[in-house]
Amino acid sequence: METVRRELEPWLTGRTILGACLEDAPPGPKYAGLQRAAGQRITSVGRRGKFLLMPLSRGDELVVHLGMTGVVSDRPPPGHLRVRLDLSGEARNALYFRDIRRFGRFMVVPAGDYGLLPTLASMGPEPLSDEFSVAALKRTLARSRTPVKTYLLSQRPVAGVGNIYADEALWRAGLDPQTPADEVPASRVKPLRDAIRCVLTESIAAQGTTLNDYRTVAGKSGGFLDRLSAYGHAGEPCPRCGTIIAHAVVGARSTHYCPACQRPPRRRTRAGAR
């Protein structure tokens, strides 16, 4: 999403939305308020986690989530078009939102009013910000008993970690995805924090990860796919130790991990026990 944001920023900043045209987009919250976009100028292009946030000149905010299969472009897509925005300006004066599987969102809300977007409202710090400190991560992990991978996916401890990056970060940090969040050893919190940052930083440098549908605004595939160590590599040797990468379902999500490098932590024994 950061890759997309960087492409949209120079294009859309300062443009006025002349009209919004919904195409085969069902009624409901996913496209709520879009009619209000007309006549408003896009003042900036920001991002929180996987949400794009574009403040508008009359106090609203355009919120976009690509879901699994959403693609933004300046050319009409070959099908599954959901939204067309007509923009001021001479060149590139239409934006198209394609979404094959309809998991995406493209809505206008009063700026900062995330009643329709509870995940956004309760989202953790940006992973590359100072706010995402070891102490903060340690604090939030202590609040949950769910598997650490599932907790990362909730967006609450940190913003923007999806299934692929969760697997990669846990592999790099040497943490079993099933470990209850509050049982992550204190010594592993900094490695996890650093791994999340590294994976995201490197992926941004490669313009993201394309499995199937993701494309940059320019229509390119992300280059991080062949840099993945665990995700999608079940049955292959672990790049670190050679053990065969395992596959499991954690929190209903496909999960890939090295059973040797990512061992469950030893349960802490109480002082004086035995």
Added chain:
DNA sequence: CGCATTTCCTGGTAGC
């Protein structure tokens, strides 16, 4: 509130 489960949706593919 926390947490688990279910739902949404369609293209690709495995299996027959």
Added chain:
DNA sequence: TGCTACCAGGAAATGC
């Protein structure tokens, strides 16, 4: 060839 079954998953809705 054509059919069915299943899988992928981010976030919201639902259930407890």
